[in-house]
Amino acid sequence: MRAIRGMAADSSAFKRQNAMNGIQRAAKTVCEIAACEAASTGGLVPHQEDLDELFALAILLVSTGQHFALLSAGLHEPTLRISPAGDLLSDQSVQTNVLRPSAELVNRRLLDEAAESYERRRPHEEPQANAGLSAWSPDLRAAIEAEYQTSVDAFINLQYVLARLAEARREGAFPIRRDELAEALKARDDFPSAGIEALLQRLTLPHRPNWVDIPKGRSEADFNLSRFDRPYSLINRPLIALDDDVNPLVLVAPGLVADACMYSLIGLKEGTLNNAYWISDEARAFAGAQGHTMGEEFEDDVGERLRKLGLQTWTRRALSWALNMKVDPSFGNIDVLAVSHDKRRLLVIEAKNLRLCRTETEIASRMSEYRGRVHRDKKGRETPDKMLRHIRRVEFMRAHASRLCSRLEFDAPPEVKGLLVVDAPQPMNFFAADQLPDGQALMLDAIAQFQF
Template sequence: MVVNIDIKEGFLNATRRPDNLGERAIVDALVTALLERDPRFADGNAIDDVVKAIVRSDNARHFHAFAVPQLRDFVKTDLPDSAQIIEQMDDANGRLGLGWLCRHRSDGSHIQGLNDCKDYLRKLVDALIGVFLDHLATFDRASLVEAMLRNQEAVFSEMDLWKRTFGAILASSDETSLATNSAIMRIGRLNGASMASRTVIEAAVCASPVEGGHVPGEYDLSQLMALASMIHHMGGYSEAMTAGIMPPEIKISSAGEVMMQHEFSEDVVRPFGEFLQTKSLKDAASSYIENYTSPNVRSEAAEAEEPSEDEKKFEAAWLAEYAFSLDNLRDFLSGFRAILEKDGKAVLPFSSSKLVSRLQSETGMEDESIAACMRLFTYQPRDIWNSSPDGFTNVSWFPWRFRRQLSIVSRPIIQITKEEEAEYLIAPAMVITSIAKFVADARTGGFDQKFFSENGPMFRWTGYISDRLGEAFNVDVAEKFLQIGWKAMSNLSDGQILGREKDPRFGDVDVLAWNERQSKVLIIECKDLSFDKTIGEIAWRLSKYQGEVKAGGKRDNLRRHLDRCEVIESNLGQLSNFVGFFVQSCERILLLSQSTPLQFAKITEKHNVRVVTFSEIADLFGLS
């Protein structure tokens, strides 16, 4: 039996609709043609039932014509068909013999103690870097950097596609958990490829020859990425041991594999990563229909809105630090946006003069403003990749750290050569997204103060806004509890709560919430935390919440909260006077602005403290 379906001109416009009317019509035509002669389906409703069983949701579809283009849509046809990820075989091969790169077999295969483990991992990372640099020295710099930039763009394009279409994937799947797990696994491998690609680019700009090297193939790229990933992980494990989160014990197998106790990774790092990816995918699925609606355009009134005092302070600090304004930067980014849309290329070569000329023609910017923007956001060649030059922190080049000064995330304009008329490789989409994120993070205190010049305008701004946002978060938490029927106050001293002279060691209770009907008080420590991404970052975060007294008698963040709770719990009479009823129970709460690894650590079990996020307040504490 042959079924012919006649599709009229303009049918593909249906793919622009937020529902799947077009694909449903094709399924309907196929089912009707196949079943209309079967007496069991003589009733048209029966055919409709079959169609509904196949197309179970308006979101189930295979064709997508999004109304809202993303940056990498403009270069889609210029990207590789698929992103190069780290092949499992290359990763496995890299582990064989790894443990003996910096250690003689006669020294033994068992290493114990923090100092010995740190010393071994430092030597191992140095040895890996040596192998990595030797490989890089065989490839042509421009060819390798361009290949890795194109791969980076392909990675982000594929991740964007997964998230934009995940609503349709779920609607088309019989097993949503399987669909989610498949997406998480693929996006996880893409994230690993992105991290490794960035590291290869950063090192190649410094270590690969400008002339005389080979053009890398896919196998070469995978090998380099596997080495970069190994350096990233070993450096992270060293930091996790230093933070006291991973046990300081290493064993080297007979095959040379470096083995450590990975409960930290299995219990915290991996579940946290999977949780974030699941949440991201669910959010993408719930907003799937927005891909088919026109983007909101800010009104002239909104554009003319008077900036807040904090926005004015931030703009002043930015101008004083970098000698160009945020308006200059907006023009600068609009120039790269024009290059992206007009040229349609994922990666473009420019000489310095041609790049400046092109930005001038697209934006009308002055030379000085362009030069100032370029200085801040250009990643330049250095004689030694694995060393920080003057003016940068020692960890600025560490590939196992994020939010660092010598990174193509912070400096996404890639300079290939050192001469005055230098050569550049530009990935416009990466430049736009990276700089936009840099500004957003700087505005909200997302960087460590050490990222900026000590005591400089941006250093001071970061300290100011971090304190301000922390206090504002306390107020927001108290307000949220008021909205759901509790009484609450923020930023209270022990003097206020217990009716006594203030004790400097006590500090402040971020939020105290109470409910007379339950005769209950919540003692809440609020933390407006940024996302932790690397093994080292997660380890350092957890090390601050072990409920311990560190060397020199310094209490960690959780210990200070627990001490405050113990003081209040031992003075229930005074607490009852403060809240106006007899308090029968207190609960210790660590309340976070967003999901963090702390939710996956066993803090609750160890210290009788409940870890909650802001978005969970109404569900967990709402009064029925």
């Protein structure tokens, strides 16, 4: 399609993916609310126009929550206007200047990678016998089995077996008592059903009598529709309980189960889903370790790319090492140090493989971490955000630049500058960070064009 349509193919793919994401988000929002508020018996079959209106209201509800997050973070002015046509107008600068350009850039990168990996010359080549097996490490298997109380095979194959059950019933989604579903799965020869009851319970989104009812021990954030990766959402618990019975009636949609299982698996392997998303200590520990490993691999990648550009670099170094003096450990360590070609400047680089911000809420959260400000908790205690910690490290090294000569072999005290290098587009790439001393944000893909 790119050969035929050029850049228009990228634009069409982007619009199509956005439309699909919108429909999925609206459908999941309606399902979560309906599970709490809809009547268990009776009711009406909605017309397509009714569903269209309901989906539009669901998207409006989610977007309102996103807007509130930007207001709370101080990224939007708390001003609303009414258009002559009666439409509610609000500041869309973050969506226009940050969210859309980030999404377009990632979409283009994904299409580039797909085009480069497309096998035109060997369409019939058999995959290697051991392909993919190395990804299933013993620790990953143990984390999955601890989290879902079943085998890895059962966790992965559940989505396919549920699709075959739905096909046999000739229904895209179907209600069934959870114990009956377990028995149906046990009766199949093509599914390893040991521990199936615990797996189904783990994947069940508990019923609530109404939307505003927050179970004890939970918070409103667990059910905030504008937030991704909630522990109590369809991406984490795709079987929807429709009543409060000990053996609840659950709505089974194989598509939702497939999305949830694959999303959780990838998030566990890459360490992008942490803490409250998981219920087992093993899964939390594994995800945390994976995130740490991925972070160090990114630091090494940044260092290696700089070395290929001819710069002398070091990764994961303490300030005390670079300055050859005792330093307060609260300053933290340096991700990457790089010496310019002319040996006159030292770059103190914060290298972070930060996840792409997918929503306005995530933009607000990310900016709260990288605005170069002090956070104050309820008790009045102050702590620097991540950007401010980086800036303070740079300032400390700048103030003691003469001590860099010995360890890093400078002939004279160097000019010390700070830089933030990221892999995915971040809100700091588009505004705010460039206004901070030593807070300029740079994409890893553009590192070769940077003037060191």
